Amino acid sequence: DVKVTQSSRYLVKRTGEKVFLECVQDMDHENMFWYRQDPGLGLRLIYFSYDVKMKEKGDIPEGYSVSREKKERFSLILESASTNQTSMYLCASSLWSSGVSYEQYFGPGTRLTVT
Amino acid sequence: KQEVTQIPAALSVPEGENLVLNCSFTDSAIYNLQWFRQDPGKGLTSLLLIQSSQREQTSGRLNASLDKSSGRSTLYIAASQPGDSATYLCAFYNQGGKLIFGQGTELSVKP
Numbered sequence: 001d002v003k004v005t006q007s008s009r010y011l012v013k014r015t016g017e018k019v020f021l022e023c024v025q026d027m028d029h030e031n032m033f034w035y036r037q038d039p040g041l042g043l044r045l046i047y048f049s050y051d052v053k054m055k056e057k058g059d060i061p062e063g064y065s066v067s068r069e070k071k072e073r074f075s076l077i078l079e080s081a082s083t084n085q086t087s088m089y090l091c092a093s094s095l096w097s098s099g100v101s102y103e104q105y106f107g108p109g110t111r112l113t114v115t
Numbered sequence: 116k117q118e119v120t121q122i123p124a125a126l127s128v129p130e131g132e133n134l135v136l137n138c139s140f141t142d143s144a145i146y147n148l149q150w151f152r153q154d155p156g157k158g159l160t161s162l163l164l165i166q167s168s169q170r171e172q173t174s175g176r177l178n179a180s181l182d183k184s185s186g187r188s189t190l191y192i193a194a195s196q197p198g199d200s201a202t203y204l205c206a207f208y209n210q211g212g213k214l215i216f217g218q219g220t221e222l223s224v225k226p
Contacts, residue, residue, distance in 0.1 A: 042218045043204075043206075092214075096212070103147070103164050104161075106160075106161075109157060
């Protein structure tokens, strides 16, 4: 079974702190994704990566950056956390072959609260 | 703009009922469509993935259909149980491989 893990289930940080959210997948997937989920807004894509050291902006990249130094690990970075970044963060991974993106598998999520 | 609409937003049924959750999408050029389940405070669990060339998929008490021409998908749950209570999300893969999500249907199955 595909396994996607996230470093923390719950996280509380202060405004202005630098925050790292880590995601690891064990199925050698090329693609990795970061989403945030908010009531009434649904899931929104922040960033994604098609390969090591490659990244693409999603729909709401402002205030975030990402890092992918190894294929299995994709990090989401909040350079200076703000209260409007309080949210549920979900990581996902999928295969990529011949220009086709396959089924995404999701991690358990990290509930981040910024005070 | 590519959008997914799920109706109803919330549904409450007695245990044992058969039920249908609806999903409509604006882009007929979708690739695949996926149904997810989400329990409160948890991540997403994939239920069924329908390839763009398929019309339906079945897994146990779940059956999902896809009609690209009308822009609709349905998730049928047979003989509902209290353990089925969760939020159900519909999402389609667009040409770029991104997932476009609906807002979800919150299902409550009463014992």
